Amino acid sequence: MRIDPLSSGGVGLALKGLPRISSGGAAEVASNKSLGETPPIILSLDQIGELAPLFGETGFLGRLRKRLNYLKNKKCVLVPADGTTACVDDNDVVYVGVGFLKKYLIDKDGKDEKGKDHGEEVIAGVLAHEWGHSCAMKPRRDEIQKLNWNQIFELRRAHETLADEISGRLLFMMGYTPQGIKTFLARKGDTHNLKYHTPEIRAQVIQYGFEAEKRKAKLARQLFPNSTYDNQYNSILLDIA
Numbered sequence: 001m002r003i004d005p006l007s008s009g010g011v012g013l014a015l016k017g018l019p020r021i022s023s024g025g026a027a028e029v030a031s032n033k034s035l036g037e038t039p040p041i042i043l044s045l046d047q048i049g050e051l052a053p054l055f056g057e058t059g060f061l062g063r064l065r066k067r068l069n070y071l072k073n074k075k076c077v078l079v080p081a082d083g084t085t086a087c088v089d090d091n092d093v094v095y096v097g098v099g100f101l102k103k104y105l106i107d108k109d110g111k112d113e114k115g116k117d118h119g120e121e122v123i124a125g126v127l128a129h130e131w132g133h134s135c136a137m138k139p140r141r142d143e144i145q146k147l148n149w150n151q152i153f154e155l156r157r158a159h160e161t162l163a164d165e166i167s168g169r170l171l172f173m174m175g176y177t178p179q180g181i182k183t184f185l186a187r188k189g190d191t192h193n194l195k196y197h198t199p200e201i202r203a204q205v206i207q208y209g210f211e212a213e214k215r216k217a218k219l220a221r222q223l224f225p226n227s228t229y230d231n232q233y234n235s236i237l238l239d240i241a
Contacts, residue, residue: 034144040084040095048080048098050106055080060105061096064124067174068131076134078127088130090138096127110180121180125167125206128174129181132166133159157196164202168209172217178203178210 045052054061055078065078074092081095088094101123103109110119136159144152171178185199196202 032145034141037087039089039093040081040087040097042095043080043082043098045080051080051098051101054101054105060120060123061101061127064127064174065094068127068170071170071173072131072135074131074134076131086126086130088133092134094127094130094134100126110183112179112183118180118183121171121176121178122184123180124174124176125171125178125181125184128167128170129163131170132163135166136162160196160202161205164205165209168206168211169213171206172210172213178206181206 045055053059056062057066061078065076068074069076076088076092076094078094078096080098080101082098084095084097085100086094086096104119104122108117108119110122111117138159139147139155147155167181168178171181182203185202197205
């Protein structure tokens with residue numbers, strides 16, 4: 001099976017070249033297949049203590065949500081969860097792990113060898129990745145059931161690659177660097193499996209998306225330095241009121 005090159009530059013952010021099912025490509029077992037896992041356990045704001053203000057409209061996560069929704073014309077919502085780093089479901093609910101937040105925002109585990117804290121960049125990069133998933137087109141549920149497991153995992157890896165590229169683009173547009181998310185991936189160790197490429201390849205994809213958006217910004221400013229048309233590259237998006 002071959003999946004054509006992916007790009008987040010198109011309007012639909014589609015995964016092109018979805019596998020064509022042959023007579024031998026049916027499900028090996030009569031199970032309900034999906035591209036993701038079971039959603040994690042949602043926690044209430046009362047259960048997460050000092051992390052609760054982060055989810056408010058003026059909190060760090062609340063502001064990130066508004067920025068990302070604005071940039072991708074989405075209506076995703078953020079909820080605290082247990083047992084995950086971050087993930088998104090088909091209803092555009094983004095689950096953010098409270099242990100992950102505590103590690104990088106409270107315990108300040110995002111410091112590099114020079115003592116600079118990249119915690120906020122880590123969170124921004126991970127959430128940008130989830131917004132990338134929310135933008136990618138997916139096969140219908142009935143179509144997924146016709147895929148064999150090898151096809152499903154290849155499609156999942158294609159989704160992850162596209163989400164990584166989009167995260168790099170979004171990080172530039174929000175004024176962040178990709179260093180935080182790249183460091184985060186390196187610290188997780190080898191994730192090379194049926195779902196992910198190696199951390200090194202994923203870092204390259206993220207950097208590619210970041211540099212591609214940077215080139216677009218430079219060209220837009222050269223072509224329309226004083227344009228009356230909407231040009232998102234005239235300034236870095238720092239916040240949404």
